[in-house]
Amino acid sequence: MPTYQYQCTDCGEGLEAVQKFTDDALTECPSCQGRLKKVFSAVGIVFKGSGFYRNDSRGASSSSTPASTPKPAAAAPAASSSSSSTSAA
Numbered sequence: 001m002p003t004y005q006y007q008c009t010d011c012g013e014g015l016e017a018v019q020k021f022t023d024d025a026l027t028e029c030p031s032c033q034g035r036l037k038k039v040f041s042a043v044g045i046v047f048k049g050s051g052f053y054r055n056d057s058r059g060a061s062s063s064s065t066p067a068s069t070p071k072p073a074a075a076a077p078a079a080s081s082s083s084s085s086t087s088a089a
Contacts, residue, residue, distance in 0.1 A: 004018075008035070008037075014039070
């Protein structure tokens, strides 16, 4: 069951109440019998990025090998500097 926050408009006292969705909102302050107002606050959890939908976590680009495994570097053949300078001209 969700917890709702209320604040009295007369005395300013705040209170929390655990209520069902179907329960009526509280209207009277237990301290001064003033009018209660429901307080709305920011959401405590936000989902950002990929991976929260079924089609985000599966696809043709994913593989079973970890991405952090480095591949061995291929040895580059030594090129002579004279052949590269004459072919460019």
